[in-house]
Amino acid sequence: MKNILFLKGKFQEKIWGGDRLRTSYGLDIPSNKTGEYWAVSDMGNMDSTILNGEYKGEQLGEVYRKDRELFGNPKSRPFPLLVKIIDASDDLSIQVHPGDEMAARLENARGKTECWYILNEDKASIIYGLKVDSKEKAIELIDDRRWDDLLKEVPTNKGDFFLVKAGTVHAIKKGSLILEIQQASDITYRLYDYDRIDKDGNLRELHIEKSKEAIKILENKEEIKEEVGKNLKTRLLTNNEYFEVIEKSIISECTFTKNNPYSIFAVVDGEGSIRICDDSYELKESDFFILTNEVKSYSVKGNLTLVEAISKE
Ligand code: ZN
Numbered sequence: 001m002k003n004i005l006f007l008k009g010k011f012q013e014k015i016w017g018g019d020r021l022r023t024s025y026g027l028d029i030p031s032n033k034t035g036e037y038w039a040v041s042d043m044g045n046m047d048s049t050i051l052n053g054e055y056k057g058e059q060l061g062e063v064y065r066k067d068r069e070l071f072g073n074p075k076s077r078p079f080p081l082l083v084k085i086i087d088a089s090d091d092l093s094i095q096v097h098p099g100d101e102m103a104a105r106l107e108n109a110r111g112k113t114e115c116w117y118i119l120n121e122d123k124a125s126i127i128y129g130l131k132v133d134s135k136e137k138a139i140e141l142i143d144d145r146r147w148d149d150l151l152k153e154v155p156t157n158k159g160d161f162f163l164v165k166a167g168t169v170h171a172i173k174k175g176s177l178i179l180e181i182q183q184a185s186d187i188t189y190r191l192y193d194y195d196r197i198d199k200d201g202n203l204r205e206l207h208i209e210k211s212k213e214a215i216k217i218l219e220n221k222e223e224i225k226e227e228v229g230k231n232l233k234t235r236l237l238t239n240n241e242y243f244e245v246i247e248k249s250i251i252s253e254c255t256f257t258k259n260n261p262y263s264i265f266a267v268v269d270g271e272g273s274i275r276i277c278d279d280s281y282e283l284k285e286s287d288f289f290i291l292t293n294e295v296k297s298y299s300v301k302g303n304l305t306l307v308e309a310i311s312k313e
Contacts, residue, residue, distance in 0.1 A: 001053035002070055003276050003294040006287065007060060009039040009048045009084075015198075018089030020177055024119075025085075025286035036086050039288040040264050042079030043184055048288075052281075060290075072261020072293040076313040081243060082184040083264055083288065083309065085119070085177070092172045093193040093204065094127055094151060097185070098214040099166035106210070107187050111166040113242050114182030117307055118160040119268060124175030128154045129168055129220060138169075139212050147192055161224065161237040161245075167216025179266055181309045183242050189214055237307075244310045248300075255299040263291050264309045272302015 011021070014035025021027045021037050029037075038046045042061030050056055055063045064071060064079045074080070097103075097112035104110070116126070129152045132138050141150040151169065154162075156176065164170050169191060172178060189207040197203055225236040233249040248256075250272065267287040273280050276291070276298045283304060291298065300306070 001279070002055065002067070003292055004274070004281060005053065005055065005060070005063075005290040005292065006051040006281070007040055007048040007289060008051050009037055009041055009288070010046050012036040012038065012046070016088050016090035016092055016174075018087045020087045021085060021286075024177065027286060034087065036084050038082065038084050039266070039286075040079075040081065040083035040290070041184070043082060043186065070262070070292045070294065074261065074311070074313065076311070078184060080184055080311045080313040081264065081309060082182050083266065084180045084182075085286070086172060086180055088124075088172045088174055088176045088178075091174050091194060094147075094169060094171045094191045095188050096169050096191060096211050096214045097164075097166050098187055098189065098210070099216070102214055103166075103185065103187050109187050110183055110185045112183045112185040112187060113166045113240060114164045114180055115238055115243075115245060116162045116164065116172075117179040117181070117237070117245070117247070117268065118156045118158055118162075118176070119179055120156065120175055120177040121158055122175060123155060123157060124177075125153050125155050125173045126162065126176060127151045127169065127171035127173065128162055128164070129170070130215075130217065133217060135215060135217055138215055138217070142191070142208065142212060159247075161235075161247075163220050163222060163238045163240065165216070165218050165220055165240070167214055168218055168220055169211075169215060179268060179307060181243065181245055181264075181307075242312055244312070246308045246310075247305060248308060249305045250300045251303055253299060253301045255297060257297050258291060258295050260310050261293045262311075264311075265289050265291065266307045266309075268305050268307050270302060270304030272300060272304045275299045275301070
């Protein structure tokens with residue numbers, strides 16, 4: 001059985017982490033300072049494990065490298081996307097990721113475009129872009145440390161979506177619970193950390209010069225295309241050069257045709273089941289799975305919302 005791969009990821013404890021991965025999703029977190037759940041990952045020692053079928057117990061990256069057909073023989077060598085849930089009980093630092101060109105030149109790595117699907121039920125906020133419209137003005141404000149004049153804070157509600165293109169200054173703020181889908185890259189430049197000191201009395205390392213170089217003044221807004229049918233509401237959240245993300249809200253039952261090689265799914269709300277050929281699998285919030293190249297159609301039953309991510313690499 002290789003048509004559906006259920007995945008289990010690893011956790012990362014963070015000084016800003018919390019306990020909502022357990023209280024909201026029942027995940028078995030290591031402590032009440034758990035900041036990240038790397039649900040779908042092929043990165044370093046944070047790789048995900050397959051929970052079912054022929055590859056049960058194997059790592060996602062291992063299977064991705066040996067059974068290329070299962071993923072439609074993709075160009076990308078490492079698994080190209082990383083999908084996380086982030087629980088912030090404090091503000092994260094203000095940061096920016098380089099684009100592919102800068103990351104290749106300075107870090108021998110790939111750039112990072114990411115996106116956020118908001119899961120917090122209570123209102124929270126994020127830093128999303130800048131209040132100024134030129135890079136010169138942005139650098140002036142950074143040099144003068146006029147953070148309030150520079151950073152744009154945006155309120156967030158459950159179901160909101162934000163595309164964070166490489167070069168966009170951003171930060172996750174206290175109270176946020178976020179599904180993050182991103183290019184699998186770890187290059188982050190920290191611009192500002194609220195002058196916080198760690199337990200040893202030190203300021204965290206910043207990367208101000210690299211941040212200034214990486215910053216782009218970008219239009220991140222894409223129009224979200226919504227389609228409402230009888231048993232299904234879909235929202236095309238982004239379709240950028242690296243990935244496509246679609247929200248599918250199912251009411252009662254719906255059958256889908258699958259035209260792409262493989263899709264990653266997160267169950268973000270509700271519960272139900274998925275049927276592929278003659279097999280049916282239960283689905284609940286915080287389940288993550290991949291439908292492989294073997295799947296041409298599937299049906300979903302229940303009242304639930306899925307977020308689907310499709311890599312273009
Ligand atoms: Zn980021």
